[in-house]
Amino acid sequence: MPRKASDPCATIDSPVSRADLVAAWEQAYGTPPPKRTSERLLALSAAYHRQVGETGGLSRKTRRQLTAWADGADKETDAGKASRDTGARPGTRLVREWRGESHVVDILENGVLYKGRTFPSLSAVARAITGARWSGPRFFGL
Incomplete structure (x- = not known):
């Protein structure tokens, strides 16, 4: 199938x-590609690495800007924090009755407070309460 000139894979003969694409991946990344990686992705990767070899890659300014954006994105998303996972803001108190006992949790900036102990997520609290794996937001009705 002929490739269009605008197709990034067009640079690959x-x-x-x-097997050749897998070998190119292994040479570029030093490890085999994940199972079920499409030939299209393997070809795009090979084309990108070939282009980097010919042009020298991204400029120092561009690399610095991309790094700054990535660092900012990590701070904005608060990955793994309860407030991101649940939509509940720090300071929110949730109450759940389970088997006749009321369980109170407080959402913190860096996790969830339950019975004087900080947990990383509502799911961890739900597991401590029930002994089974639950979706924390679902368990607390969010």
Whole structure:
């Protein structure tokens, strides 16, 4: 199948076998590709690494800007924090009755407070309460 000039894979000489694409991936990344990686992704990766070899890659300014954006994105998302996972803001108190006992949790900036102990997530609290794996937001009715 002929490739369009705008296709990033057009820089790869056709035809290329999957084995050749896997070998190119292993050379570029030092590890085999994940199972079920599509030939399209393998080809795009090979084309990108070939382009980097020919042009020298991204400029120092561009790399610095991308790093700054990535660092900012990590701070904005608060990955793994209860407030992100649940939509509940720090300071929110949740109450759940389970088997005749009321369980009170407080959402913190860095997790969830339950019975004087800080948990990383509502799911961890739900597991401590029930002994089974639960979706924390679902268990607390969020």
